[in-house]
Amino acid sequence: MKIALTIAGYDPSSGAGITSDLMVFAAHGLYGTSAVTSLTVQSTVGVEDSLPVAAETVRHTLECLHSDLPPAGIKIGMLATAGTVDVVAQYLEAVRKSTSRIPVVLDPVLQSSSGRELLSAEGLEQLRKLLLPQVDWVTPNLSELGLLAGTAVERRDQVEPAARLLQRDYPRLTILATGGHLGQPDDHLLRPNSDPVWISGEKVESTSTHGTGCAFSSALLSQLILGEEPRAAAIGAKRYVAEAIRRAVPLGHGHGPLNHLWPLRM
Secondary structure, three states, X not given: OOEEEEEEEEXXXXXXXXXXXXXXXXXXXXXXXXXXXXXXXXXXXXXXXXXXXXXXXXXXXXXXXXXXXOOOEEEEOOOEOHHHHHHHHHHHHHHHHHOOOOOEXXXXXXXXXXXXXXXXXXXHHXXXXXXXXXXOEEXXXXXXXXXXXXXXXXXXXXXXXXXXXXXXXXXXXXEEXXXXXXXXXXXXXXXXXXXXXEEOOOOOOOOOOEOHHHHHHHHHHHHHHOOOOHHHHHHHHHHHHHHHHHOOOOOOOOOOEOOOOHHHHO
């Protein structure tokens, strides 16, 4: 059984973050390990508070896990502070030196859907400087793509220029911009030295959409660990999330969780 590591925040409602990532890994037949970066107070209604885990605790966790359970791939989500960004960047640098190439997917969790800041401005700068040069994939939504590229992204015709701006600064980076906020929820895939591709999506009417970005990036990593080539992995992750929304049972009073474990109940 291959191991997938998630470095992310803890959502007590299990719609997003560490616990949802672990369910996605399990649904793909992978063994999940985790390093918690922040404790959040949230439910399906929204995020009320967050408490970052000390960067040194994150460092110790990563070192402890890697010595015993080295991963076949790494997903990075909410990092919360500049100090934790530094620690994760140092960990990736050590991993790259000590092991064969493994996929690393960054889901740049910068704000909650309600607009609450989940990574400081200093942390965002450190992410640009230290993490983006080391990861293989980044999976921003439209607003996150705009923050990373330094330009407004609100419409479909703004996605490709922003992705090219970002790839200009990070030529080895594969950018998979998610289009869930577009009228037609297509995703934009831009790989190094390749023409851009739009991956078509379907609009699934549901209130069970909490944590779709977390699930998508974890599903993408799972597909890559299992040996899928990039475009097929992106398509597979998109199909997985669409079906997880479609099969979800409404829970809570806000945007409820997906049915992360649907492949195990077929």
